[in-house]
Amino acid sequence: MQQEAYGEVFLIDKPLEWTSFDVVKKVRNALKIKKVGHAGTLDPLATGLLIVCAGKMTKQIETFMGQEKEYTGTFVIGATTESFDLEKPVIPVSDPSSISLSQVQEAAAKLTGNILQIPPMHSAIKVDGKRVYESARAGKEVKMEPRPVEVREFEITRFERNEIDFRISCSKGTYIRSLARDMGEILGVGAYLKKLCRTRIGSYKLEDASELQSLVEELKNRPHENL
Template identity: 40%
Template sequence: MVNGFINILKPPGMTSHDVVSFIRRTYGMKRVGHAGTLDPAAAGVLPVALGQATRLIEYTTDADKSYRAELTLGFETDTGDDTGQITRKESFILPSRSQIETVLESFIGKSEQVPPMYSAIKIDGKKMYELARAGITVERKPRSIYIEKISLINISQNTILFDVTCSKGTFIRTLCTDIGNKLNIPAVMSFLVRTRVGTFLLDESFTLEEVQNDTTAAILQPDKALLHLPSLSLSEQASKSFCYGQTIPLNEVNQLQLRIYDNNNIFIGIGQLSSGLLSPTKVMSFA
């Protein structure tokens, strides 16, 4: 069985689930999953896990993400992007570059964001976009997000191109709408490419055609998704104890999560170190 990650360059027009289905067919295996859903119209980095690596998806999902986005000024839609039905349209005077930069910078830091109705968030077992398509609108609770960095790239007659690095759970469509609100101009997201998910970078990604042409070259080691965590190597005996799920006494600095390697530098799992004791939280077996 293949165990590892593939850094997929998702093309626009495909859902994230479509990509998973493609990988399942290509590799002839069922145990495949993706980390961090991308809108069908969006392109960019989509980490896909195969085999035992699917057990590590949660750590990739938690990683921060980077995007290049374009918003178009002058109208709003029911979906927040330019594929939806126009709900509001206004003429406007394009703000100055300094005004736009000031508004963008105001989003840096922690804030609350209301998820869009057209999203995959589930309410009572139903995805919100399914409810929205049925004409049902439900109350959405604001969610805490964090924007680490946002920078203006280009301004045209009615579009603003910008880069943003943010926490998981940030909806860029909603961010575009919110930017428009602060500029007092209706706005939608008109282009989106995800350039990074944790340690998975756009310029290191593989197209579906490249994966199909060379299925081996695209596979990354399972711990590729965990490079944001500190690592710890164990002795032979301690490695065996860890793999048996036993707690190990260690005189090391406390860490909530650690990548654990055996004495041969083989990745064997994730552990938590507290009060001089290393506890296995996820033991991996790739045999």
């Protein structure tokens, strides 16, 4: 196998509860080459489009990571969690029954455009050379500085009782969990991310992605000379 000549990009629908690295490891083992990486982490509790690059295409990872992302999902208002998603236990905050659709839309408008966002403590960002989720799990507080991001679209697609469905397109580095927290603060009742799916990266769409296990089986059955 001439690995230096081989390069490929895979669009994968990441399964729920898998880490992005779990997916990379599966593809790496199926291809039997070391040079495999993903172009943008998805949290274990998120699903959707993960771009995995192999061989010489790993040089394109930064290019893919810089492209616009689109997500759909659900926020729950009236409560929060330490991680702003369901990784941590739900903490009730305030009765959301008085919140109206117009208030939700106004909150979304305030979080649209060029904004400063504080990333979650339970994230893979490095501070002083250490990933902040490692510090959070060890019970250590890390000061997170606000970072500029761009939320290009923030559409509310459903609002029913305490659940808000959304579609968001945004720049690299935007945390949807942080948007949940910020929306909860604007509404004054708390919020967390219940469900998240990445539907697009640049021009690459989830509907063109492969189911992981099917892709792995296909790669395992490839003749080596095709690599």
